[in-house]
Amino acid sequence: MSRAEPLFAGGGPSSRRPSPARPSPLLPRSRAAMHSLVFLCARKLASHHAAARAALDLLPRELYAVLFKAAFLDGRTLVLHDLVRAWPFPVLSFRQLLRACRHCDRALLQKPSKLCVQAVLLGVVAYLDEALQDRQHGSSKRRCLQVLDMTGLQDDGVDHGPESMSLWSRTVTLAKACIDLSKRQSKCVERTSKRRKGPYSSAVAPPPPRPVSVEVRVDLFVNSTSYGVLKDALQSNAHSALRLKCRDFRAEELSIASTVGLLEFLDPGSVRQVDLRFNNLGLSGLRVVLPHMAKFTNLVSLKLPYSNIDVRRLSAGMEGSLHYFAAQLGRLSRLKELNLGSSRLSGKLRQLLGDLQGPLESLELAFCYLLPSDLSYLSQSLHTPALKKLDLSGNNLSDSLLQPFQRLLGEASSSLLHLDIMECRLTDAHLDALLPALCRCARLRYLGVFGNPLSTRGLKTLLQRTAALADLRLVVYPYPVDCYAEQLPWPPSSSSLLNGSVDEERFSRVSAELQRMLLSSSRAGAVWTTNLCRHSTLDYFSL
Incomplete structure (x- = not known):
């Protein structure tokens, strides 16, 4: 077999992503990976394809996983292909095989190698092709592999190099493999059927061998470019x-x-999350789409950002659509995460969330034009004491929303792990008012305050006051207003903060001082950064 070739050609989707932020000096240093002697031997074996192929029949089953990870780490695509064809277990799980383990403490799930993923898929296809040929010739050879689990391969949506494979690319590759194999399967069945119906076939034909199939558990990402092949x-x-x-x-x-x-x-x-974004559905479109989700009995997460929902000036007909939308949300009995980001929900939060059967644990309402009544309802609702993740970015918390937000933060303090309040127009004075409630969030792991007009003094105060939060490992903070090269209008808009020119020398001194403060507070393991892209925020399912 030649080196694994791509199963598809063409580019991925044109994603709407924020431009990379300026690099921060506060990044953790990498360390050398720790490998066991068994793993080192596996890497040596994987480096010689012929020897590895000859050893497969003699290799103890428990060493297949080590050899798989070693081959994946070093890009040994031919070895991966052979391993999959001979896989001695019912399940082949990327998540289990590529995680940190006692033989190799390095996880390989982030930005997986394109060629390695394709080699595994080609191995599965070859395995099934052989099974189809066996079936055609009446062979009863026992085959083990039943499930290929590709979930857990992480795709942060940015910085995909030519060697890595995005979720969109994996979706297209898998879809094409399914279609090609299905066509070959149909031809194989047709040939088998013709032979059985031939003039010299026996009167009583033997029963056909049991069909072999592989279930692929996978996360899918589709857009208008890839819709046809996935369908x-x-x-x-x-x-x-x-x-x-x-x-x-x-x-x-x-x-x-x-x-x-x-x-x-x-x-x-099998579906646990549906994420529909940039689809311009509006309330009328969601009224059509949402009833089709009630069948997903294990749906935990529903994301509908950028869906063009605007409830501020509803006609009589659209009021009915809002009621229907809320009722359909109420039918999702296991829902724990809801994202309605970039919708205009002013004054309607009680109506939207009131029919839910259980409390939400993750609620994302970024840029939703919320009113004080929305946050007042939320602070008294069944959801707030259960909230682990809350995103209110882009809502103006500096004015009439400040006090309702303080109460909301106090009610959520016992459960909150992740808080995003980016671009909320918070100055030092507003932050001072919020700090007592914020410091009661003893379990907080992530805090996002990027895009707020905070000064160096305000950031120092924030670091000093939150140093006691032992679980707080990542803070994404803004460039201090006193580090901009030019005088900012006051209060500065989000666009002024994002597009203004920063004095890099001045900011470097502030960054170094914050790092010294972390060290003196025994918080050297915490990361304070201005980089929105380098550090991924907490996913609900990893909370």
């Missing part, structure tokens, strides 16, 4: 030897009909 793959799912079972489904820039069409093909029991 074809999902349509062939029922009878294909390679069957997609989606865990997290994400769709961007799809029409209502296309979105519904794909949701209808997803397995009802």
Whole structure:
């Protein structure tokens, strides 16, 4: 077999991403990975393809996992291909095989190698091709592999180099593999059927061998470019030897009909998250789409950012759509995470969340034009004492929302792990008012205050007061207003803060001083950074 070749050609989606922030000096240093003697031997074996192939029949089953990770680490695609074809277990899970372990403390789940992922997929396809050939010739050879679990491969959406494989690319690659294999399977069945019906076939034909199939558990990301190929793959799912079972489904820039069409093909029991963004659905579109989600009995997370929802001036008909939308949300009995970011929800939060059957643990309401009544409702609702993640970025917390937000923060203090209040127009004085409630959030792990007009003094106060929060490991802070090269208008807008010119020398001194303060507070392990892209925020399922 030649070196694993790409299964597809073409580029990925054009994502709307923030431009990379300026690098921060407060980044953790890398350390050398620790490898066991067994792992070092596995790497040596994987470096010689012929020897590794010859050893597979003699290799104890428990060493397959070590050899898989060693081959993945060093990009030994031919060895990976052979390992998969001979896999001696029912399940091959990327999440289990590539995590940190006692043989190798390095995790390989972040930005996985494109060639290695493709080699594994090609190995699975070859495994199924052999099974189809065996079936055609009546062989009863026992085969073990039943499940390929590709969930857990992490895709932060930025800095994808040519060697890595994005979630969009994995989706397209898998879809094309499913379609190609389904076509070959159909031809194989047709040839087998013709032979059985031939003039010299026996009167009583033997029963066909049990069909072999592999279930692929996967997260899917689709947009208008990849919609057609994914739909074809999902349509062939029922009878294909390679069957997609989606865990997290994400769709961007799809029409209502296309979105519904794909949701209808997803397995009802396997979907835990639906993420629909940039789809311009509006309330009328969501009224069509949402009923199709009630069948997902294990749906925990629903994300609908940038859905063009505006409830500020509702006609009589749109008022009915809002009621219907809220009622459909109420049907999602296991919902724990809801993202309505960039919707205009002014004064309607009680109506939207009032029908939910249980408390939310993650609520994202960034840039939602919230009113004091919204935060007052939230602070008294069943959701707040259970909230682990709260994102209120882009709402003006500096004015009439400040006191309701203080109360909300106090009510959520016992459970809150992740707080985003970026671009909320908070000055030093506002932060001083919030600090007593913020410092009661003893379990807080992440705090995002980027894009707020804070000074160096305000940042120092924030660091001093939150140093006692032992779990606070990541703070994304703004460039101090006194570090800008030019005089900012006051109060500065978010665009002024984002686009203004920073005096790098002055900011470097402030960064170094913050680092010294962390060291003197015995918090050297905490990361304070201005970089929005380098450090991914906490995902709900990892809280």
